Amino acid sequence: MSKRHVSLKTLAQTLNVSISTVSRALRNHPDISAELTQKVQELAQELDYSPNPLAIGLLKHQSNTIGVIVPDLVTYFFSSIISGIESVANEHGYYIVIRCSYESAEKEKECLDNLLKLRVAGIIMCLAQETQDYAHFSNLIEEQVPLVFFDRICRPEEVSTVVVDNLEAARRITRHFFESGYRRIAHIAGPAQLNITQERIQGYQQGLAECDLAFDESLLVHCDLSIPSATEATRQLLALPVRPDAIFGVNDTTAFAAMKEIKRQGLRIPNDVGLVGFTDEFHATVVEPTLTSVMHPTYEMGREAGLLFLEQVNAQAAPAPRQAVLTTQLVIRESSVR
Amino acid sequence: MSKRHVSLKTLAQTLNVSISTVSRALRNHPDISAELTQKVQELAQELDYSPNPLAIGLLKHQSNTIGVIVPDLVTYFFSSIISGIESVANEHGYYIVIRCSYESAEKEKECLDNLLKLRVAGIIMCLAQETQDYAHFSNLIEEQVPLVFFDRICRPEEVSTVVVDNLEAARRITRHFFESGYRRIAHIAGPAQLNITQERIQGYQQGLAECDLAFDESLLVHCDLSIPSATEATRQLLALPVRPDAIFGVNDTTAFAAMKEIKRQGLRIPNDVGLVGFTDEFHATVVEPTLTSVMHPTYEMGREAGLLFLEQVNAQAAPAPRQAVLTTQLVIRESSVR
DNA sequence: AACCTTTGCGCAAAGCTTTGCGGAATTATC
DNA sequence: GATAATTCCGCAAAGCTTTGCGCAAAGGTT
Numbered sequence: 001m002s003k004r005h006v007s008l009k010t011l012a013q014t015l016n017v018s019i020s021t022v023s024r025a026l027r028n029h030p031d032i033s034a035e036l037t038q039k040v041q042e043l044a045q046e047l048d049y050s051p052n053p054l055a056i057g058l059l060k061h062q063s064n065t066i067g068v069i070v071p072d073l074v075t076y077f078f079s080s081i082i083s084g085i086e087s088v089a090n091e092h093g094y095y096i097v098i099r100c101s102y103e104s105a106e107k108e109k110e111c112l113d114n115l116l117k118l119r120v121a122g123i124i125m126c127l128a129q130e131t132q133d134y135a136h137f138s139n140l141i142e143e144q145v146p147l148v149f150f151d152r153i154c155r156p157e158e159v160s161t162v163v164v165d166n167l168e169a170a171r172r173i174t175r176h177f178f179e180s181g182y183r184r185i186a187h188i189a190g191p192a193q194l195n196i197t198q199e200r201i202q203g204y205q206q207g208l209a210e211c212d213l214a215f216d217e218s219l220l221v222h223c224d225l226s227i228p229s230a231t232e233a234t235r236q237l238l239a240l241p242v243r244p245d246a247i248f249g250v251n252d253t254t255a256f257a258a259m260k261e262i263k264r265q266g267l268r269i270p271n272d273v274g275l276v277g278f279t280d281e282f283h284a285t286v287v288e289p290t291l292t293s294v295m296h297p298t299y300e301m302g303r304e305a306g307l308l309f310l311e312q313v314n315a316q317a318a319p320a321p322r323q324a325v326l327t328t329q330l331v332i333r334e335s336s337v338r
Numbered sequence: 339m340s341k342r343h344v345s346l347k348t349l350a351q352t353l354n355v356s357i358s359t360v361s362r363a364l365r366n367h368p369d370i371s372a373e374l375t376q377k378v379q380e381l382a383q384e385l386d387y388s389p390n391p392l393a394i395g396l397l398k399h400q401s402n403t404i405g406v407i408v409p410d411l412v413t414y415f416f417s418s419i420i421s422g423i424e425s426v427a428n429e430h431g432y433y434i435v436i437r438c439s440y441e442s443a444e445k446e447k448e449c450l451d452n453l454l455k456l457r458v459a460g461i462i463m464c465l466a467q468e469t470q471d472y473a474h475f476s477n478l479i480e481e482q483v484p485l486v487f488f489d490r491i492c493r494p495e496e497v498s499t500v501v502v503d504n505l506e507a508a509r510r511i512t513r514h515f516f517e518s519g520y521r522r523i524a525h526i527a528g529p530a531q532l533n534i535t536q537e538r539i540q541g542y543q544q545g546l547a548e549c550d551l552a553f554d555e556s557l558l559v560h561c562d563l564s565i566p567s568a569t570e571a572t573r574q575l576l577a578l579p580v581r582p583d584a585i586f587g588v589n590d591t592t593a594f595a596a597m598k599e600i601k602r603q604g605l606r607i608p609n610d611v612g613l614v615g616f617t618d619e620f621h622a623t624v625v626e627p628t629l630t631s632v633m634h635p636t637y638e639m640g641r642e643a644g645l646l647f648l649e650q651v652n653a654q655a656a657p658a659p660r661q662a663v664l665t666t667q668l669v670i671r672e673s674s675v676r
Numbered sequence: 677a678a679c680c681t682t683t684g685c686g687c688a689a690a691g692c693t694t695t696g697c698g699g700a701a702t703t704a705t706c
Numbered sequence: 707g708a709t710a711a712t713t714c715c716g717c718a719a720a721g722c723t724t725t726g727c728g729c730a731a732a733g734g735t736t
Contacts, residue, residue, distance in 0.1 A: 058691050
């Protein structure tokens, strides 16, 4: 760090005025004469003065950093959401500090603690898969620390959230399968405690009902969102006495793992088994057959989360928590139409 | 923020001792009696005291945040490197603040300025594609601000860098094509000013030479690493009077764009055209045919960058810049063997 | 010419931490 | 019992910024 940055003190000494005068001049305070103001501002410009955010943070008890916690840094889903958050943050003079929970509840708590110790302005996060106990958010909520959940959420009555229309999307997928002639429609779901899992299962069941298809428990299997687990789930489905003719995967990892396993068993997509996933555009179009999928507006989710966050930061009183529900789009490609 | 955190002052008042005594007690200073030390530490524990990093930063002129600048947040390559950086940072009590240059030289400079104004401890970054002028790093270098470049680098005599064995990898690819029977081997290269482009072109030419193949200028085309540009480059190659029978793409985006375009023109991979890219594992195995590719140890690159950074931070004197060269691995799959 | 209002600037505190130095009280020494 | 040496703790400054308050000089008023 060294003596890189000049401070108000430097400016003041150079101009032979007091520090407070310099401070006021830089903020165009009317108490300071026009000519002195100009002289100060010119010198500040010349010496590349920038106020020390540490000092300001200390004084004002506020910070311009947003803590962001994701279960995983590497997948497209999260990195594009981060990208959205970063863009909003940047536009409003905020910086994002990223930590990864690696889907662990314990690590999530640790990340949270650490970021709070760092004195971030608040937290934007997606719950870890493992997290089932939501008590560690109580303090934050009570103390009105700005907090936004996205995708995997909890306590929505108390915390602002950004989600997609999971139920509706799952319903549409199911109906799309039906309309394409598929009748034994399976669903590889995520961990049972996650809101996204529950909502998508509900949509799946609702879709089945609307198509007058009975819900068959054996066609609903859970996985932990990892590739091996999704592969295993697919195997389980394909080993059923009466094989499903369509599979709807809960996310992109699941869908691709399923695709590989289906192919490995010598089955053809979409003829033998139809396949749909929640994915991002790039992946879905590069595989063969191209994958029908529900597009998450991930970048927009990130931006929306950022905006909800800023809303809380800027509010003098604590604003009522808001629920942003973004709409997904079912993009029909080769894998689900025969 | 509010009154969330207790300060030394609170502890001192509660115990009726001075702030400095509390400070010393917490750091086990021998001047403080054992019993008082214990009392202080117990209270601190109870009240969940954590020292304010803003105050410490102000006092010691140092920070525990690392500025990270990437050209793109979304691609696997960068997000997995970020993941590596984050893990090292975390292990050593540092936090990473991420900014995105969107491949723009101007934005890159802006990110750099902003992060320095935030008083980060230093910068880990990958150059934007557009960046051709490296003058804005001179200040940092002179003032010995910890700085590490990865992948796309400049001024390696002055700055620590993390790269892969680009030349060697490109040479291996070329020879692999030759050994698989390909003879008109084309290369879709990146922007000419990037070190990675230059090194891979050199490796490509060296490989050709070793196989007694003449270098044909028309088989070397540049793209800007975007999908449309890579598609266009592929088109250009395939439209040549004598079509190449093998294409080596400079990165994953390029390789996949090429794959799509080759297929679109009704050509078969690997029979009509062999294809190899620099990619990550997941993408490469999910496409059809599976893609032979050079695997970047991306996570390791991130970790290495983090370690080189910490080396600079912890050194009292400025350490000599170090060049970490990680080795890639050529993973042969279906797309390059007929 | 005496008083009042502006105008223009500085003092000092607060926010939190670390640390050199000084000082009071206790113990040891002669 | 007086002096020297410990032991244990507090004062204050530094790091940087903002802001309420006070104060001097200048100008205006009668």
